[in-house]
Amino acid sequence: MYTQLSDQIWEFAETRFEEFQSADLLCDALEKEGFTVKKGIAGLETGFVASYGSAHPVIAILGEYDALAGLSQEAHSNSFDPIIKNGNGHGCGHNLLGVGSLAAAIAVKDYMKEHNLAGTVKFFGCPAEESGYGKTFMARDGFFKDVDAAFSWHPATMNAVMNCTANAVIHAHFKFKGRSSHAAASPHLGRSALDAVELMNVGVNYLREHMIDEARIHYAVTNTGGLAPNVVQADAEVTYLIRAPKPYQTKELYDRVVDCARGAALMTQTKVDYEIQGSCHNLIPNLTLEKVMHQYMQEIGATPVTEQDINYAKTIYETLTDEDKRSAALQVGKQGASQLAKRPIADFIAPFSEKETFMGGSTDVADVSWNVPTAQCVTSTWAFGTPFHTWQAVAQGKESYAHNAMLLAGKAIACTAISTLENTELLENAKKELLERLEGEAYVPLIPKELKPPKSKQTVYQTI
Known part of the structure; x- marks a missing residue:
């Protein structure tokens, strides 16, 4: 089911604030699984929240599904081959991101039901991460005030737990x-x-x-x-x-x-x-939750890759510039880069480091992290060295190793979320750490109170 959903969203390739088909597909899947879905939250036409349960703790799982303009690309190709000239494409892997998070939310729901576990799991359908800031509008309008912990993930070229901040x-x-x-x-x-x-x-x-x-x-x-x-x-x-x-x-x-x-x-x-x-805002990491997530990733382990996967990944790796390869090598060291150049899919879990790193980019997950303890992981949906927002990322969006990495993320999130539901001390420690990191600062959105999310062209046409 999850592979099919991810591939459908890859086909839709809808850009920020216009992800109507993608959002409806996810909502339908959640409703069939017994979630109560509320659409159009925070003034976002393609934003929604799906809930199961009615008690605390409340766990949020964040899913994205927007594509990028100008990145149309044939799947399974090893050359630049647009399906539609100047069309859209999932160059950041959000077709995988949203569905991996969906899998996690459903797994948590099933566990709660089977074990009669009190609490609530909420799947937040988060549109417009690519320069649209959907989660910022949600945070500004108070949608995370009753949440106790939040989890997300992102497609990448490594399997690791993120311990970083961002601009x-x-x-x-x-x-x-x-x-x-x-x-x-x-x-x-x-x-x-x-x-x-x-x-x-x-x-x-x-x-x-x-x-x-x-x-x-x-x-x-x-x-x-x-x-x-x-x-x-x-x-x-x-x-x-x-x-x-x-x-x-x-x-x-x-x-x-x-x-x-x-x-x-x-x-x-x-x-x-x-x-x-x-x-x-800037991203606030949470070591308390990150360590637990890393432990589960190690226990689950990366899915073995086939020689067919490796051979295709090699063809993608060879399309990268020398500068791309050098940049990727800096992240894993000389020995790791040498190994991954020969077998360019990371089929291992990277060690966890408590040393915080800095990401020059930005993410609207940050606004969630200012309101509630938040942890994220990345998984190897792409060949080693694949840059974000490129045709190479789009081309790999339907690969079997991308689907497996998507489900690894879903499993890691689900296990960590369940631990948070069952372990009161873990949750309290995570909340304490967040307060310490904020050092008395309160969350004040940088967007004005009067700013509303833009309405899509689709809505205008329907109104006319």
């Missing part, structure tokens, strides 16, 4: 308004919004010298104001991702980026409007 991020959009004119006959009468965008970007580039090393700022010009060079562009837009290790650092950096926008508008005599469109 907080603010996603902001800037719209400049100027005045059009003939660029040759009367340029003095025009006020270029595109000039303002370019000046803002230059200002932010100079800002990079004066921010902390761990911070990141990225931008994309989303509207250049037209294609005619002999017209002064009256409208132009740019979108920014602003990251830093702590939420307050991110907010401070965002304010400085806003000043760059204001300065650009002043220099060009244009007007600028801006808004925060999404955000997430």
Whole structure:
């Protein structure tokens, strides 16, 4: 069943906030298993929560199912081969992620039923992880207030328990308004919004010298104001991702980026409007739960891979650049990299390290982790060295080793969740650790109270 569900979601390949078929498929499966499903939570059209049980402890299991634009790709291929030019594809493996978490939730439910175990298991259908921040909207609206512990996982190239933190991020959009004119006959009468965008970007580039090393700022010009060079562009837009290790650092950096926008508008005599469109906090790890999850991963063990799996993974590995291979090697050491280059599927469980690592990217699981003790694992759904968000990741989304790794994650989550339900001391220690890590800070969402998740085009068409 789970393999079929994952492959169907791979076929749907729906991007952020538009995962209607994927969400409905998961909801149907959960309802058939006796879960009570509530759709459209936190204003998210494709978000939902499915519950079984009615008592505490309450365990949350997080599932994602959004794809990425521009990554359409044939399955089982070892070359770039789009199904649809510029179409969508599951380049982050969320077809596997959502279904692996679904398997965990159903396993916990079955165990609770068989052993008459008190508690509640909730599966959160989390849309728009890719720059949509679905979980942030859920956390802001209080959907994790009654949860005692949360679990998730992510496709990767190794089998391991995550003990890392990640950058907080603010996603902001800037719209400049100027005045059009003939660029040759009367340029003095025009006020270029595109000039303002370019000046803002230059200002932010100079800002990079004066921010902390761990911070990141990225931008994309989303509207250049037209294609005619002999017209002064009256409208132009740019979108920014602003990251830093702590939420307050991110907010401070965002304010400085806003000043760059204001300065650009002043220099060009244009007007600028801006808004925060999404955000997430830094990730808070939880050693208490992570150690238990790692213990279960070791006991379960990685699924053996076949020679057919290895041979296909080799063809994927050979498509990677030397830079990709060197980057992957740094994560496992010289000896490990040498072994995995020959057999590029990790069929072992990596040792657990209490030394916390830092991930430069961001995840909306972080907003959950600020509200409730949270643990995650990764499993080897992809060949060693496979970069995230690539055609190679999409191509491997239906492989047998990807399905097996998906179920390994589901088993590890289920076992850890059941231990949390049965062991009051474990749960209390996990909650105590979270409070210690927060050091008295309360969760304050970085997104404004009035911000609503965007409505999909599908909904607009239905309304018309």
